[in-house]
Each structure stands twice: as structure tokens, then as C-alpha cells.
Amino acid sequence: MTDKTTLTIIKPQAVRNLHSGKIIDMILSAGYIIKAIKMVTLSHDLASKFYEIHKDRPFYENLVKSMTSGPVIVALLEKDNAVQDYREFIGSTNPAEAVTGTIRNLFGTSMQDNAVHGSDSDENAAREASFFFSEMERF
Numbered sequence: 001m002t003d004k005t006t007l008t009i010i011k012p013q014a015v016r017n018l019h020s021g022k023i024i025d026m027i028l029s030a031g032y033i034i035k036a037i038k039m040v041t042l043s044h045d046l047a048s049k050f051y052e053i054h055k056d057r058p059f060y061e062n063l064v065k066s067m068t069s070g071p072v073i074v075a076l077l078e079k080d081n082a083v084q085d086y087r088e089f090i091g092s093t094n095p096a097e098a099v100t101g102t103i104r105n106l107f108g109t110s111m112q113d114n115a116v117h118g119s120d121s122d123e124n125a126a127r128e129a130s131f132f133f134s135e136m137e138r139f
């Protein structure tokens with residue numbers, strides 16, 4: 001894994017609101033190459049593990065509940081400086097504060113249901129890629 005890869009999740013609320021197509025189109029139009037993509041439904045255990053770093057935060061249980069409330073679309077994206085660029089592209093965690101035109105600004109409905117996840121470091125991008133995708137899928 002290099003600084004060319006990041007992992008995104010289109011969260012359940014955005015999938016449910018039929019925004020996946022628009023979000024994927026924005027990602028491709030911005031120059032990201034989709035290396036791998038799939039729709040999955042997270043179990044409580046898997047979502048808890050994915051957000052384990054936040055386990056002591058007050059929003060943790062509701063976040064896990066929301067992330068397991070329906071299918072998500074997980075994708076590995078490739079582009080130079082992928083992690084940093086993608087974080088900028090999706091906007092701030094709070095959709096109300098996200099820059100106009102960013103994915104979270106356009107499709108997020110709350111701090112919790114902010115449309116998409118984006119890895120926050122190269123190290124976490126690598127960890128998240130192997131969390132979701134087998135070696136064959138990550139080729």
C-alpha cells in the first residue's frame with residue numbers, strides 16, 4: 001500500500017437515500033480510480049471493530065447502530081496523495097461545516113450520518129483495505 005490509496009465507505013443513510021450513484025460519479029470525475037468495490041452489510045461486531053478507536057466516545061454505540069442499519073458500499077480508491085485529497089474532497093465530519101459542493105455537504109444529513117468515510121492516514125488506509133478486501137480483491 002502506498003500514498004496512492006485510500007478507502008471509502010458510502011454509509012447506510014446515503015445508500016438508502018439512493019445517493020450511491022451520484023457519489024461514485026463524483027469520485028470518478030475527480031480522478032480517483034476504483035481499484036476494488038463491493039456492497040456489504042456490516043455485523044455489529046465488524047462495525048464495532050472498524051470504529052474501535054472511538055469506543056470510549058459518547059457517539060460510539062449510535063454510530064455502530066447506524067453503520068449496521070443497512071448495506072454500505074466499500075471501495076479502494078487510487079490517486080496521487082489519495083488520503084489527504086479525499087479527506088478534502090469529502091469535507092468536514094460535520095456536514096453543516098463541510099465546504100459547499102463536497103460529498104458530505106451535499107449528501108450528509110447529520111454529524112453521524114455524514115454520507116461517507118475516508119481513511120485519515122496511509123497507515124489506516126492500509127489497515128482498512130485489508131479489513132474489507134482479500135489479497136485477491138486488492139490486487
Ligand code: ADP
Binds near residue numbers: 116
Ligand atoms: P471522520 O469520519 O471525519 O474521520 P471521526 O473519525 O472523528 O470523523 O469520527 C468517525 C465517525 O463517527 C464520523 O464520520 C461520524 O459518522 C461519527 N461521529 C464523529 N463525531 C460525532 C459526533 N460528535 N456525534 C455523532 N457522530 C459522530
Ligand code: MG
Binds near residue numbers: 120
Ligand atoms: Mg476518522
